[in-house]
Amino acid sequence: MLSAAARGLGRVSRTSSSPFRAFSSVGSNFGSVDHGFTDDRIDKAADPEKRAFTYFMLGGARFMYASTARVLLIKFVSSMSASADVLAMASAEFELGAIDPGTTVTVKWRGKPIFIRNRTEDEIAEAKAVGMGELRDQETDEVRVQKDNWLVVLGICTHLGCVPISGAGDYNGWFCPCHGSHYDVSGRIRKGPAPLNLEVPPYKFTAEDKILIG
Known part of the structure; x- marks a missing residue:
């Protein structure tokens, strides 16, 4: 049997080498030693x-x-x-009384040419007699006018934006000399490269012989 001294020495040795004691000793220094904060x-x-x-x-x-x-x-x-001058250009009023039957006048709206044509009875009958099968961009004459004798269209060819000549071409409507597009007296494309009819701008009659475009 071991003596009391030996047993005591063994207890001291085991205590000093305990991993828990070492962890406790090291763990006390885990906090930062930098006092900058x-x-x-x-x-x-x-x-x-x-x-x-x-x-x-x-x-x-x-x-x-x-x-x-x-x-x-x-x-x-x-x-x-929109500024005041832009609003002023948004609409324009035009007198129709000076336009003789069978003639076309060109006015300007928003910087673009507008054709206003006073059609004769023969021209009205001719436009209404065209069958839809003859048209590339199929529109009846009735949907393009508000009054039979007055045709109002944007004077810009729908091909490349040229300005057609009034009263010319194979259909006595408009002819674009740039690339040979022919429009009838309803402003509908009948021949040539243009894909669409002349555009009808927004307008209304403010009196018997006066229209407001825009």
């Missing part, structure tokens, strides 16, 4: 004047940002609104 931080409570200045600068910056955003928004909305 404590040394370098700004203690706002210690300097009320600096805190007030910081709040003032932040508030001023936010005010300037909001003001700039407001100005930009106002300018953007203003740019989307």
Whole structure:
């Protein structure tokens, strides 16, 4: 049997080499030894004047940002609104009394030529007699006019945007000399490369001999 001293020595040895004791000793140093957080931080409570200045600068910056955003928004909305001269060009009124039967006048609307033709009875009958099978862009004459004797069309060829000649071509309507498109007295494409009829702009009669285009 071991003596009491030996047993005591064994207990001391086992205690000093215990892994739990070693872990406890090392673990006590896991915390950071860098005191930068404590040394370098700004203690706002210690300097009320600096805190007030910081709040003032932040508030001023936010005010300037909001003001700039407001100005930009106002300018953007203003740019989307039509100016007075643009609104004036949006519609135009024209007198029809001076246009003789069988003749065409050219007026300008929004910078584009508009053909206004006072058609004769023969021209009206000719336009209505055309069958749909003869037309590339099939439209009856009735859907293109509000009054039989008045035809109002945009004077731009639907091929490449040239301006056709009135009272010319194989159908006595309009002829585009640029590429040889022929339109009839209803402004419908009958021959040549143009794919569509002459466009009918929005218009209405404000009096018996007066129209408002636009």
